[in-house]
Amino acid sequence: MSVDSILEVKDLRISFSTHAGEVEAVRGVTFDLRNGETLAIVGESGSGKSVTAKSLMRLLPEANTRIKGGEAIFEGQDLLKLSEKRMQGIRGPKIAMVFQDPMTSLDPTMKVGRQITESLTKHLGMSGSCARERAVELLKMVGIPNAEARVRQYPHQFSGGMRQRVVIAIALACDPQILIADEPSTALDVTIQAQILELLRDLQERIGTSIILITHDLGVVAQTARRVAVMYGGKIVETGTVREIFYNPQMPYTWGLLASIPLPTADRSQDLIPIPGSPPDMLEPPKGCPFTPRCPYAMQICAEEMPDYTTFSAEHKAACWLHHPMAPDVEPPVRVRGTQ
Amino acid sequence: MTEGNGRPLLEINNLKKYFRVGRETLKAVDGISLKINRGETLGLVGESGCGKTTAGRVLVRLYEPSGGEVLFGGKNVHRTAGEEAKLLNRKMQMIFQDPQASLNPRMIVGDIVAEGLDIHGLVSSRQERLERVHELLEVVGLNKDHANRYPHEFSGGQRQRIGIARALAVYPEFIICDEPVSALDVSIRAQVINLMRRLQEERGLTYLFISHDLSVVKYISDRVGVMYLGKIVELASSDELYNNPVHPYTQALLSAVPVPDPDVEQERERIVLEGEVPSPVNPPSGCRFRTRCPYVTEACGREEPVWRDVGNDHWVLACHCIH
Numbered sequence: 001m002s003v004d005s006i007l008e009v010k011d012l013r014i015s016f017s018t019h020a021g022e023v024e025a026v027r028g029v030t031f032d033l034r035n036g037e038t039l040a041i042v043g044e045s046g047s048g049k050s051v052t053a054k055s056l057m058r059l060l061p062e063a064n065t066r067i068k069g070g071e072a073i074f075e076g077q078d079l080l081k082l083s084e085k086r087m088q089g090i091r092g093p094k095i096a097m098v099f100q101d102p103m104t105s106l107d108p109t110m111k112v113g114r115q116i117t118e119s120l121t122k123h124l125g126m127s128g129s130c131a132r133e134r135a136v137e138l139l140k141m142v143g144i145p146n147a148e149a150r151v152r153q154y155p156h157q158f159s160g161g162m163r164q165r166v167v168i169a170i171a172l173a174c175d176p177q178i179l180i181a182d183e184p185s186t187a188l189d190v191t192i193q194a195q196i197l198e199l200l201r202d203l204q205e206r207i208g209t210s211i212i213l214i215t216h217d218l219g220v221v222a223q224t225a226r227r228v229a230v231m232y233g234g235k236i237v238e239t240g241t242v243r244e245i246f247y248n249p250q251m252p253y254t255w256g257l258l259a260s261i262p263l264p265t266a267d268r269s270q271d272l273i274p275i276p277g278s279p280p281d282m283l284e285p286p287k288g289c290p291f292t293p294r295c296p297y298a299m300q301i302c303a304e305e306m307p308d309y310t311t312f313s314a315e316h317k318a319a320c321w322l323h324h325p326m327a328p329d330v331e332p333p334v335r336v337r338g339t340q
Numbered sequence: 341m342t343e344g345n346g347r348p349l350l351e352i353n354n355l356k357k358y359f360r361v362g363r364e365t366l367k368a369v370d371g372i373s374l375k376i377n378r379g380e381t382l383g384l385v386g387e388s389g390c391g392k393t394t395a396g397r398v399l400v401r402l403y404e405p406s407g408g409e410v411l412f413g414g415k416n417v418h419r420t421a422g423e424e425a426k427l428l429n430r431k432m433q434m435i436f437q438d439p440q441a442s443l444n445p446r447m448i449v450g451d452i453v454a455e456g457l458d459i460h461g462l463v464s465s466r467q468e469r470l471e472r473v474h475e476l477l478e479v480v481g482l483n484k485d486h487a488n489r490y491p492h493e494f495s496g497g498q499r500q501r502i503g504i505a506r507a508l509a510v511y512p513e514f515i516i517c518d519e520p521v522s523a524l525d526v527s528i529r530a531q532v533i534n535l536m537r538r539l540q541e542e543r544g545l546t547y548l549f550i551s552h553d554l555s556v557v558k559y560i561s562d563r564v565g566v567m568y569l570g571k572i573v574e575l576a577s578s579d580e581l582y583n584n585p586v587h588p589y590t591q592a593l594l595s596a597v598p599v600p601d602p603d604v605e606q607e608r609e610r611i612v613l614e615g616e617v618p619s620p621v622n623p624p625s626g627c628r629f630r631t632r633c634p635y636v637t638e639a640c641g642r643e644e645p646v647w648r649d650v651g652n653d654h655w656v657l658a659c660h661c662i663h
Binding site: 159190223272274275 | 387388495497498525526527528529530531533534537552554555556558559560578582592593595596597598599600601602603604605610612613616617
């Protein structure tokens with residue numbers, strides 16, 4: 001782990017008890033977040049990316065969640081073991097989160113201004129008038145016109161893009177060190193998405209917040225991230241810098257993801273290369289590599305044992321048996337090598 | 341890409357659909373004209389609220405139009421009744437965005453797929469019905485055993501395949517696909533897109549492909565129309581539109597789409613539009629895009645832009661800044 005890590009997650013394991021049995025959502029996830037960077041966590045629904053993020057904020061339902069192991073070290077303490085009281089001093093002022101659907105993360109019965117000042121008075125001990133001033137300032141910072149009047153309005157009076165800006169303003173109210181953004185632009189139209197992503201980048205430059213961006217959109221990743229972690233079946237299967245993941249991917253699932261999306265330059269006479277089958281059932285997670293049943297290169301060992309990580313550079317590693325010295329040489333699909 | 345056998349399969353002339361909202365009128369679709377040729381895929385893109393879904397729904401008579409006409413094979417679809425209307429229902433099918441909401445949860449898949457067969461009297465015996473259902477499920481990449489299960493037992497991608505099988509059951513000629521892959525995961529999306537392309541080739545289907553995902557639309561469509569606030573602002577062949585967008589809105593829309601290529605992204609100059617789409621209840625006068633247009637002048641509020649060909653069958657709702 002490097003010296004400028006602000007957050008270190010080690011071997012995180014999370015399960016949910018359901019009527020159908022135990023769902024193993026996260027199965028040994030390790031990553032770190034560096035000061036001022038954007039780390040993208042990419043994966044499909046059910047890959048465990050949102051569960052990982054929510055566990056850092058301790059937002060998972062306590063009744064049926066079981067943290068089976070691992071730690072998340074932030075400022076020398078393990079977030080997973082803090083008391084709820086201590087956690088309240090971190091959730092908001094130090095680590096903030098932006099969710100996909102802005103309507104559900106705002107209180108429809110409370111004026112927008114109050115929703116922002118709430119954390120200012122609570123965490124920073126600001127006086128009411130001081131906090132109100134700061135709320136207007138924050139709305140201006142996230143690009144909401146006519147902020148003085150807007151603080152006195154309710155969420156339903158804002159459009160989807162504007163609501164997401166309000167949510168970001170609330171998240172940034174106390175200048176958090178870490179911002180976790182879970183699909184922040186997925187529910188928005190592309191022109192609004194472009195505005196929100198640009199806003200996040202601007203704010204990061206100005207405030208220096210480190211961002212964990214959770215998304216399934218590889219375009220958004222290419223545009224905003226410095227490093228990428230690819231999740232599948234509750235595990236990180238490959239991680240590296242954004243260029244390493246896009247131009248030199250080392251794991252068949254990453255190849256599959258890259259080859260299955262139509263590029264703007266794609267030749268329409270050629271079929272897309274889909275990943276066959278569907279994601280694993282986490283009620284009965286596979287014993288070996290979770291991608292085995294869908295992997296065109298799967299070998300016998302793949303179904304039996306999870307491979308170790310192979311390291312390709314300071315940042316780049318992937319878990320795949322193809323990198324074992326005894327494995328056959330395999331060329332990734334042409335589309336992947338030719339992404340340039 | 342087109343067969344050009346005389347007339348297009350579908351002709352839309354100055355189609356309008358207004359909704360009453362209290363005392364006001366919401367102009368969801370405000371005068372669109374299009375021709376869709378047999379065997380082609382026409383993509384319709386735009387942001388939420390631009391009227392693309394409403395347009396699709398008017399075509400299949402889920403809504404009555406407020407003005408204009410839709411001709412399918414020369415027949416005005418909103419002026420038909422009885423047997424003739426039923427025949428049109430068979431020839432024009434629809435695939436919806438949310439495969440969860442568009443399949444009846446209390447029906448088994450076999451009955452969902454066969455409903456159209458029963459209604460249109462396309463099978464004469466139980467045996468034939470069953471065989472046809474099995475055949476359809478296999479065509480879309482499911483298997484016979486799936487016929488006795490309920491929709492909730494399937495994943496999103498599989499449900500979308502059931503929706504496609506249902507649409508195919510009645511030998512349609514024209515299918516309106518309203519965001520058919522938007523709710524699916526990336527790895528599943530490509531499976532469904534490939535399936536739709538294969539079926540089109542095998543059966544000579546004509547698609548209207550409605551989506552907000554510009555990369556997917558570009559890939560699947562022969563021609564693409566861009567909608568903004570109830571109007572089509574630009575229409576051209578897929579490559580032409582993406583390589584040479586003329587309308588400022590199309591330019592901004594294309595530049596907003598993130599490309600899954602970090603080097604391209606780093607060098608890209610993005611046109612970030614200010615503000616948001618105005619309300620279709622009171623759309624701006626003159627050019628509807630003027631409130632967000634980077635090239636806006638005083639004249640834009642007065643002059644109504646005109647629909648014209650800029651060459652290469654590339655049509656644009658042209659204002660002063662397009663020559």
